[in-house]
Amino acid sequence: MMNRLTRLAAVASAVTALALSGCSSSDSGSAATNDKGFPDTITLAAVPAENSADMRASYDPLIKLLEKETGSTIEFVQASDYAGVVEGMIADNVDLAFFGPFAYVVAGINGAEITPLGAVIEEEGAEPGYQSYGLARGDNAAVNGLADFAGKNVCFVDPGSTSGFLYPTAGLIEAGVIESGSEADISAAMTPIYAGGHDASALSIKNRDCDAGFAFDSMVDETMVQKGDLAPGDLKTVWKSEMIAGSVFAANDSLGAEAVDALRKIFTEKANGKVMAAEGFCEGDACLITDERAWGVVPVDDSAYNGVRKVCEVTGSEKCKA
Incomplete structure (x- = not known):
């Protein structure tokens, strides 16, 4: 025992x-x-x-x-x-x-x-419910939608995350960036980086470690702002999932x-x-x-x-x- x-x-x-x-x-x-x-x-x-x-x-x-x-x-x-x-x-x-x-x-x-x-x-x-956000730095004029994630360093949260991986993958397929959710297809279209947390994903984008990435809505809109980790204009939302x-x-x-x-x-x-x-x-x-x-x-x-x-x-x- x-x-x-x-x-x-x-x-x-x-x-x-x-x-x-x-x-x-x-x-x-x-x-x-x-x-x-x-x-x-x-x-x-x-x-x-x-x-x-x-x-x-x-x-x-x-x-x-x-x-x-x-x-x-x-x-x-x-x-x-x-x-x-x-x-x-x-x-x-x-x-x-x-x-x-x-x-x-x-x-x-x-x-x-x-x-x-x-x-x-x-x-x-x-x-109950929330959304996944596709994010980029506020001053990054090269990323304005999921189609622009191609060829970029992209922060996901965890391969088992709903709003940090699964729904983003579906969005990337619909945007024609990847053909399927396989690791091979994702890696062929971009450089995936698994940040481990939604806040870590957002901060990696802010700090330029990732060109773009994903996190869930209230983490970006509320939690990180309240904690002082994000200020208005640091990030921009370029995509939103359906309600999860x-x-x-x-x-x-x-x-x-x-x-x-x-x-x-x-x-x-x-x-x-x-x-x-x-x-x-x-x-x-x-x-x-x-x-x-x-x-x-x-x-x-x-x-x-x-x-x-x-x-x-x-x-x-x-x-x-x-």
Whole structure:
């Protein structure tokens, strides 16, 4: 049996170990269950949307809420990439995960048995969803649309990112820049650079390490401006994707149907700034969840991600395949 530290390290940095370990807090043969029907320990994994030495801090209000509502200890894992979280779910080393839409779809394609608990929204009353932006420096007169990305150094986020890779790939195909979503086609048309985070992608464009690139809307329009990383005019938006289904919290079905149903209720009814503030878990602007700085979570059905599945078909991306 893995001890706690070994299991967390496996989730965060060793995909192979995750796939082979076969041990988690939700394994029915090894996990204790508390009086609320949850495992004594629940592992929550996520991948950074932005570079951060302490991504966990942005999840603290949610973690406190979950620990109160479930009676479980929440072990938070900052995974190095989407593949690690997907493999962690498949190997039953991850109980809960915060997925981008693409990673959620890929998890299911690859055999992860998971249930969506809810999608995040930026503010109370909003609808879940966001857009991918194609970006260039504000003073770069040579890049004014996706067609101009050909032959350039282009920043993507991560091969498993919805708005930082999948939708941009579909856009580049529609613009006639590439023929398919294969790595060979992309590399033949441009020099792809994987920045690792949406903020890193935007900063690389600003700093001239990339001629153009991609990031999701609120990271560029709000988060980085509020942090002082971007000023008006630093970047220009030369392309916008269609609306993408919101990033989603999902539960490993190995938790059991009753626990999953209870978690769905917790997420959609209590994981929001209003409730978390009333509970004393956060105050004011700190009452947000995830490093996407979402206000809360609303119900979502698996069918909401059919648009992502359609883009998978359009791109023929190997990342969409089992």
